[in-house]
Amino acid sequence: MDRKKLTLIALATAGVLTLADLVIAFFVAAPVISNMSLDIAGVNIGGKLFANPILFSQKIFYFHVPVAITSFVVFFFTAFYGVKFLMTRDRVFDTKARIATEVTLIFTLLTMLTGDLWTRVEWNTWWVWEPRLTTYLIMLLLVIGYFVLRASVEDEEKRAVYASAFGILAFLDAPISFAITRLVPSSQHPVILRLGGGLDAWQLTAFLLGMFGMLCFGYVIYQLRYREERVRERIEVLKATLED
Amino acid sequence: MATSPQPAESNSWRQFKAILRKDIVMELRTFEMLTSMILYTVLTLVIYQIALSQSGSGFDVRLIAAGLLWLAFVFTSMLGLNRSLVHEKDQGCLEALLLSPVDRPVIFFAKAVGNLIFLLIVQVITMPLFFVMFLANRPLGGAWWMIPLSLLVGAIGIAGVGTLLATISVNTRGRDFILAVLFVPIMYPLLLAAVGATSAAVLGGTGYVTEFWRDLALAGGYDAIMLLAAYGLYEFVIGA
Numbered sequence: 001m002d003r004k005k006l007t008l009i010a011l012a013t014a015g016v017l018t019l020a021d022l023v024i025a026f027f028v029a030a031p032v033i034s035n036m037s038l039d040i041a042g043v044n045i046g047g048k049l050f051a052n053p054i055l056f057s058q059k060i061f062y063f064h065v066p067v068a069i070t071s072f073v074v075f076f077f078t079a080f081y082g083v084k085f086l087m088t089r090d091r092v093f094d095t096k097a098r099i100a101t102e103v104t105l106i107f108t109l110l111t112m113l114t115g116d117l118w119t120r121v122e123w124n125t126w127w128v129w130e131p132r133l134t135t136y137l138i139m140l141l142l143v144i145g146y147f148v149l150r151a152s153v154e155d156e157e158k159r160a161v162y163a164s165a166f167g168i169l170a171f172l173d174a175p176i177s178f179a180i181t182r183l184v185p186s187s188q189h190p191v192i193l194r195l196g197g198g199l200d201a202w203q204l205t206a207f208l209l210g211m212f213g214m215l216c217f218g219y220v221i222y223q224l225r226y227r228e229e230r231v232r233e234r235i236e237v238l239k240a241t242l243e244d
Numbered sequence: 245m246a247t248s249p250q251p252a253e254s255n256s257w258r259q260f261k262a263i264l265r266k267d268i269v270m271e272l273r274t275f276e277m278l279t280s281m282i283l284y285t286v287l288t289l290v291i292y293q294i295a296l297s298q299s300g301s302g303f304d305v306r307l308i309a310a311g312l313l314w315l316a317f318v319f320t321s322m323l324g325l326n327r328s329l330v331h332e333k334d335q336g337c338l339e340a341l342l343l344s345p346v347d348r349p350v351i352f353f354a355k356a357v358g359n360l361i362f363l364l365i366v367q368v369i370t371m372p373l374f375f376v377m378f379l380a381n382r383p384l385g386g387a388w389w390m391i392p393l394s395l396l397v398g399a400i401g402i403a404g405v406g407t408l409l410a411t412i413s414v415n416t417r418g419r420d421f422i423l424a425v426l427f428v429p430i431m432y433p434l435l436l437a438a439v440g441a442t443s444a445a446v447l448g449g450t451g452y453v454t455e456f457w458r459d460l461a462l463a464g465g466y467d468a469i470m471l472l473a474a475y476g477l478y479e480f481v482i483g484a
Contacts, residue, residue, distance in 0.1 A: 141429040152416040161484035
């Protein structure tokens with residue numbers, strides 16, 4: 001009962017924070033101005049030539065980055081519950097790890113989608129083998145691999161052990177590929193846009209609101225899925241006892 | 245064991261040697277794994293020839309040589325890793341190993357070292373072939389010993405983590421397909437660093453020595469972290 005209330009509160013908080021994030025991001029936070037005039041004469045926006053164009057596409061930052069960070073945070077729980085399962089052999093932790101991975105999949109896909117929108121506008125391309133994009137593709141493949149693995153093991157005990165082991169390995173792998181794609185540079189694609197000099201107060205506020213809102217959303221999705229799964233398991237048990 | 249003929253040797257070391265010897269003896273009887281791995285690599289080289297057939301004589305193969313070399317080894321190592329555990333599984337050898345009083349980590353290290361040895365044999369045989377076929381008239385940019393060194397560091401990670409992943413995948417329905425799905429994304433950081441190191445050695449140029457050692461250190465770091473993790477997880481995986 002208590003968990004139920006907490007989930008509802010988290011859902012409301014997530015909604016309010018994310019809404020506030022978007023309102024502040026679009027109406028209050030100062031826009032980011034590109035210094036593109038150094039490289040080219042100007043940019044044509046809506047038929048007018050701008051020397052220092054305002055990057056409206058940058059607004060996706062307030063949504064995209066919280067989603068991306070949340071995906072990493074949730075992925076941590078895949079490994080965390082994986083370790084707990086291997087230590088206790090309690091099937092509950094396997095279910096928790098699986099649902100954490102499901103939530104990771106959602107957030108990783110959202111990160112890829114929102115990132116791609118930005119890439120298309122800003123870099124004028126759908127895909128580049130740039131460190132950030134590459135890392136996320138690898139993470140997506142790891143998460144997909146986790147589910148492919150689960151689907152191909154019939155024995156439940158084995159499935160849980162293998163999934164836990166792979167989940168732990170995958171979570172270790174994600175930060176390594178994050179680091180290595182930066183340290184082994186592919187010289188063709190430098191990082192094109194950086195936010196110079198940090199965020200101002202309103203930008204930071206919007207970002208932090210979005211960050212906490214997205215974490216709450218992650219928690220809510222996780223809890224709802226978990227409850228659904230628990231009910232389903234209980235029905236299975238009841239069915240089994242009725243058949244006997 | 246009090247009656248042991250070599251009391252100086254520790255128990256685990258003898259177990260390690262016994263499992264390793266079993267793998268090597270089994271391979272020497274049939275040469276099944278080595279033949280298929282080497283043949284597969286040669287076939288991959290033929291496919292490279294097809295892929296490069298339209299590139300013309302002006303194309304400098306050295307630019308992609310490291311990538312091609314590693315691609316061949318990635319494919320052949322997946323084949324080999326799968327084979328090495330399918331044998332164990334299908335002939336019930338794995339169960340027997342688990343029934344015998346052998347420490348689980350010993351099984352991991354013996355299997356991983358066995359896979360490493362086979363992979364290195366394949367590399368030693370096919371690497372000169374690659375150079376003769378694709379880089380015959382092109383001078384090497386860096387020192388020659390850097391290439392085998394980078395191949396060795398990469399092979400250690402492939403054999404170590406690959407042994408864990410193959411132990412998992414051999415118990416699934418899709419076997420070799422599952423191995424590929426798990427293997428490629430997990431190996432991504434190692435392969436990127438290894439290709440970087442090999443490429444620096446092939447191409448040379450200014451600052452290639454620093455580049456080589458940096459990439460090699462990254463690959464070595466990956467090896468250390470992932471081998472520790474694989475070693476820790478193997479006990480659970482093989483017991484499942």
